[in-house]
Amino acid sequence: MTKRQMAYLACTAAVVASGLGAAAPSADHLTVHRVSPGESIQKAVNSARPGDTVLLSPGTYHESVSVTVSNLTLRGSDARSTVIVPNTADKSGTCAKAGNGICVTGTERKPVTGVTVSSLTLSGFAKQGLWASGTDRLTVRDVTSQKNGQWGIAQERSVRGVFRHNIVRNNGDAGLFVSNTVDTEEGARDAKGTVISHNLVSGNRIGVTVRRLRNLSVDHNEATGNCTAVFVVGDENKPRVGALSVDHNYVHGNNKYCAKTPRLPFLQGSGIVLTGAEDTRVTKNRVEDNVGNSPLSGGIVLFKSFVGAQNRNNVIRDNVVLRNGAADLANRDTGKGNSFRGNRCAVSQPAGMC
Numbered sequence: 177m178t179k180r181q182m183a184y185l186a187c188t189a190a191v192v193a194s195g196l197g198a199a200a201p202s203a204d205h206l207t208v209h210r211v212s213p214g215e216s217i218q219k220a221v222n223s224a225r226p227g228d229t230v231l232l233s234p235g236t237y238h239e240s241v242s243v244t245v246s247n248l249t250l251r252g253s254d255a256r257s258t259v260i261v262p263n264t265a266d267k268s269g270t271c272a273k274a275g276n277g278i279c280v281t282g283t284e285r286k287p288v289t290g291v292t293v294s295s296l297t298l299s300g301f302a303k304q305g306l307w308a309s310g311t312d313r314l315t316v317r318d319v320t321s322q323k324n325g326q327w328g329i330a331q332e333r334s335v336r337g338v339f340r341h342n343i344v345r346n347n348g349d350a351g352l353f354v355s356n357t358v359d360t361e362e363g364a365r366d367a368k369g370t371v372i373s374h375n376l377v378s379g380n381r382i383g384v385t386v387r388r389l390r391n392l393s394v395d396h397n398e399a400t401g402n403c404t405a406v407f408v409v410g411d412e413n414k415p416r417v418g419a420l421s422v423d424h425n426y427v428h429g430n431n432k433y434c435a436k437t438p439r440l441p442f443l444q445g446s447g448i449v450l451t452g453a454e455d456t457r458v459t460k461n462r463v464e465d466n467v468g469n470s471p472l473s474g475g476i477v478l479f480k481s482f483v484g485a486q487n488r489n490n491v492i493r494d495n496v497v498l499r500n501g502a503a504d505l506a507n508r509d510t511g512k513g514n515s516f517r518g519n520r521c522a523v524s525q526p527a528g529m530c
Contacts, residue, residue: 213237217230218242229251230248238263241278246289249292251292251294252295255297256297261300276307280311282311286310288312293315296320298322298328304328306329307327308334311335314338316338321342321344322347328347329342330352330353340373344380351375352384363416364388364413366391377405390420392421393423399427400428402432404447409481422448429466440472444469444473450478451482456490461495465500474503474504475503475521490514491514493517498522504519
């Protein structure tokens, strides 16, 4: 081997070694913070850095947890064995004071990005099981959120959320709730592809509420035992709610009775309801055995919002809608451009849509 070849190999080895040395700290930086019952989840979250995982051992944890660091994973062992419930003796921290279980919060100018919450149960909180605001790409999966006072899993002022394979049941209002904002009046926001998919929602007042948002999908969920299964809610503000899809959901037996509120009449027997929506596609859902006498009762219902906003240019197509009362398909609105075609149903209001 010539001196020139030996020098070249030595130089190459030095470059490779230098590259390996630079990569090592990045890999070493990712830390798993293990927490056992009796230890503080919040303390582990506070010590975590972006990319870290907080891993919860099986057991019951009595606390609320606030997450404000990006790219953090908070994971239990599984939803049956890892349970977070309120600590009635400790209301320190904004999340606990608000009555929530887990809070993932950023700001609109500086959102918390890439957080994942998975494989745990949230139960018995006065307000929300999980509350998110100012997030980007939040993922909530394999979470059970139950018996909370208001919403099971809720998000506002956020984009690109993913809610998959969750069980959300017996919450005071909506099981899954996504909204533009909850404290201001404004037009619909672009959710930038938020996904609500493959969840089981049962025993809630409303299974899934989509309020004043655009560009998202509600697909392959099962909704049963709620007062209303899926509610797409708009109003007079612009942009309007819409440009979204509700497809391939199994919506059946949502016959729980819920008393009227200042904003809504009593609810019972409502499958998929659109109020004040535009350009929404309701396709290939199976909607069966939702029966009631509310103005919103029926399989798939278009209803003018209670502030007068009409549904426009929505497509209800290729759904199986059977044994719903007072009708399988109901257009109780005067908005223009709404289309019903290719649906399998028996009774419609007005007649002739089946």
